[in-house]
Amino acid sequence: xxxxxxxxxxxxxxxxxxxxxxxxxxxxxxxxxxxxxxxxxxxxxxxxxxxxxxxxxxxxxxxxxxxxxxxxxxxxxxxxxxxxxxxxxxxxxxxxxxxxxxxxxxxxxx
Amino acid sequence: xxxxxxxxxxxxxxxxxxxxxxxxxxxxxxxxxxxxxxxxxxxxxxxxxxxxxxxxxxxxxxxxxxxxxxxxxxxxxxxxxxxxxxxxxxxxxxxxxxxxxxxxxxxxxxxx
Numbered sequence: 001x002x003x004x005x006x007x008x009x010x011x012x013x014x015x016x017x018x019x020x021x022x023x024x025x026x027x028x029x030x031x032x033x034x035x036x037x038x039x040x041x042x043x044x045x046x047x048x049x050x051x052x053x054x055x056x057x058x059x060x061x062x063x064x065x066x067x068x069x070x071x072x073x074x075x076x077x078x079x080x081x082x083x084x085x086x087x088x089x090x091x092x093x094x095x096x097x098x099x100x101x102x103x104x105x106x107x108x109x110x
Numbered sequence: 111x112x113x114x115x116x117x118x119x120x121x122x123x124x125x126x127x128x129x130x131x132x133x134x135x136x137x138x139x140x141x142x143x144x145x146x147x148x149x150x151x152x153x154x155x156x157x158x159x160x161x162x163x164x165x166x167x168x169x170x171x172x173x174x175x176x177x178x179x180x181x182x183x184x185x186x187x188x189x190x191x192x193x194x195x196x197x198x199x200x201x202x203x204x205x206x207x208x209x210x211x212x213x214x215x216x217x218x219x220x221x222x
Contacts, residue, residue, distance in 0.1 A: 036211075043114075043201050043213025044153070087153075094208050096141050096160060100153040 004088045009105040018075040020104050022088030025069040030093040033064060035073045036100075037084040044087065044100070047073065051093075078108045114214035116202050122220045128190040131217045134183055135204030143203040143211060144177055144187050153201070159185065192221045 005023040012018040024033065034049040048055055048062045050071075055062045061074040075082050087103040115134040123129055135142050143158040157167040159179045167177070174193070179185040189196055199218050203211040 034210075038153075041216075043203070043216055044211070045213070046210040049210075091208075096205070096208050097143065097155055097158055097166060098211055099155060100145075102152055 004090055004101055006086075006088050006101065006104045008102070009107070011107050011109055012075075012078050014080060014108050014110050015077055018078040018082065018106060018108070020073040020075075020086050020088075020106060021070065022073070023070045024088070024090050027068050027090050028092070031090045032093060033062065033068075033071050034089040034091050034098065035060070035062065036087045036089065036098075037082075038087070038103070039081075039084040047086075049091075080108050080110065082106065083108045114202055114204050114212055116200075116214035116217050118217055119215065120218045120220075122222065123192055124222050125193055126191045127221075128188065129192045129196075129219060129221075131187040131200050131202075131219070133185045133187070133202030133214060135185070135202070136212055137183070139204035139206050139212070140182070141205045141207065142179060142185050143205075144185070145201040145203065145213075146198045147201060147216070148198045156187070189219075192219075194221045197221050 032049050032051050035047040036044040038044045047059050050062045050064055064071045085103040085105050087100050117132045141160050144156040145153050147153045156169045157177045162179045177187045197220050199216045201213050201216045203213040205211045
């Protein structure tokens with residue numbers, strides 16, 4: 001499975017957009033990019049996933065570069081409740097298991 | 111739906127004792143996963159089942175760990191004998207096929 005690289009930590013002001021980068025330079029053509037987050041003391045929670053095109057849902061937007069070697073998760077109006085560890089994961093199409101890296105610890109400041 | 115249900119939420123035991131963690135997946139899901147989370151090693155996949163059959167147990171640390179899924183609505187993770195280094199939060203997750211994983215609240219295990 002392709003490896004991902006994320007910054008260890010980031011800060012963002014409440015109400016601003018939080019942009020979380022992820023590098024996955026060895027991604028294969030059939031591998032999806034998934035994002036999960038883990039709020040303190042809770043189980044991880046699915047956010048969004050994509051293959052090539054940009055995706056948006058009620059939680060976030062996912063921007064994938066044309067060469068698919070990197071992506072950015074965007075939380076458009078961050079709130080204090082968005083403080084969490086965010087995991088970027090590359091998962092082959094049809095694969096069941098999900099392998100987590102170390103993620104980015106995002107802190108939203110008032 | 112109540113989501114993935116894990117029990118116990120907290121367990122404190124002494125070294126050498128047997129520990130059994132339980133998981134009830136979301137109804138209709140056919141895949142079940144056991145993860146372990148520690149500060150040092152992060153979230154590690156221990157084992158996963160598809161249609162009640164273990165598919166990949168390469169993450170199980172050693173023979174002291176065993177997992178079963180006797181039916182579609184129940185799974186156990188057993189540690190016997192337990193050791194202090196087994197202290198961690200154990201998460202169960204379920205999914206339908208290769209879809210998104212839904213995680214339980216976790217079982218925090220402390221082995222003294």
